[in-house]
Amino acid sequence: MPMRTRATTLTALTVAALALGTALTAPAGAAPRKAAPPTFLAASELPPHPSSAWTAGPVADGFPVELAYCLGEGVPAYDYRHRVFHTDLDTGAVQVTVVTGSAAKGKALAALLDEEIRTCADRIEQSHPDVEATGRYYGELPVEEGAKVHGLHTEASWGATDIHLLSVGRDGKTVTVVGWGQMGDFGDAPVGAFEKTTTKAVDKLY
Numbered sequence: 001m002p003m004r005t006r007a008t009t010l011t012a013l014t015v016a017a018l019a020l021g022t023a024l025t026a027p028a029g030a031a032p033r034k035a036a037p038p039t040f041l042a043a044s045e046l047p048p049h050p051s052s053a054w055t056a057g058p059v060a061d062g063f064p065v066e067l068a069y070c071l072g073e074g075v076p077a078y079d080y081r082h083r084v085f086h087t088d089l090d091t092g093a094v095q096v097t098v099v100t101g102s103a104a105k106g107k108a109l110a111a112l113l114d115e116e117i118r119t120c121a122d123r124i125e126q127s128h129p130d131v132e133a134t135g136r137y138y139g140e141l142p143v144e145e146g147a148k149v150h151g152l153h154t155e156a157s158w159g160a161t162d163i164h165l166l167s168v169g170r171d172g173k174t175v176t177v178v179g180w181g182q183m184g185d186f187g188d189a190p191v192g193a194f195e196k197t198t199t200k201a202v203d204k205l206y
Contacts, residue, residue, distance in 0.1 A: 149165065
């Protein structure tokens with residue numbers, strides 16, 4: 001279930017989420033994209049990998065399928081942009097940003113996305129009885145309007161076990177979500193480094 005997918009648990013969960021038909025495109029009347037869009041993380045700003053360098057993909061329009069296992073059904077339609085990162089091994093990451101119409105809308109969207117992440121483990125277990133999922137909350141970071149950090153561990157009945165870190169942060173009307181994942185459990189999660197990555201992601205939006 002690293003975000004650079006292998007054919008295991010979260011790949012199946014992502015497909016299931018996408019099959020629900022969520023419309024993650026800009027609705028009529030959505031806020032137009034700013035002339036200077038938010039800045040994304042660089043590969044060097046991700047948690048260091050012990051044996052492989054990060055590679056950053058291009059910034060692309062749309063909501064990333066890499067986050068659909070937690071943020072699929074129910075995510076409001078906005079003009080999302082994203083960037084996917086990977087290493088040569090099993091570790092992957094992704095960042096998505098969205099500019100809403102106002103600070104109030106940004107606050108509401110950030111709260112909704114955080115709630116979706118917080119309840120992700122329960123929803124995975126309800127939808128997939130062969131998967132055990134455990135969520136963990138690591139707290140809030142004091143950057144701009146704040147960022148919240150979560151962990152998610154999943155273990156499938158056939159033995160696949162994966163760990164993800166996810167965060168939601170906001171700068172005014174702009175919201176960003178950062179995700180990181182690889183094979184392993186909570187003991188393999190670079191929480192401190194990921195918190196630094198999250199802080200950098202929110203700091204450099206503008």
